[in-house]
Amino acid sequence: MASKIPNRALYNILLAYMSGKDIRARLVMTNTTCDTEIDAITNLSDYTTIDVGDATGYADVQLDTETITENDADDRADFDTIANIIFAGLSGDATRDYQGVLLYEYVDGTDANDIPLYFLDFTSDIPKEATQVTVPSSTTNLLQVTQG
DSSP states (O other), X not given: OOOOOOHHHHHHHHHHHHTTOOEEEEEEETTOSTXXXXXXXXXXXGSSOOOBOOSTTOOOEEOOOEEEEEETTTTEEXXXXXXXEEEOOOOSOOSSOEEXXXXXXXXXSOTTTOEEEEEEEEEEEEOTTOSOEEEOOOXXXXXXXXXX
């Protein structure tokens, strides 16, 4: 017999952790190790290289339209944003192309204390000359808690 966690429990676990948190998105370039490092990563400073976007005008984006849902059809709980995540006002002078977005819990604005949650690798890199990067709201959700 297989062990199972009810979908409502998965939802409650995600809800308990994510509720009331200041979640932010960080645009990262192609030299990042966020796509390969998962072991012993407790804080942002544990990554070898985050490779934060360095275009003039860049700033991390604070999420403000998060949703958490119980997904009975797929036996999981989902975390998503209602609105797109938009990195606007970029000057188009980044050093490297953009590879993805790192979602993290903002604790105090230092890499030693802020907590990584999820790295979203883009389907294809976005050119460094971009003046705006839009991460579409997901139809499959950004972060999922599923059966083990």
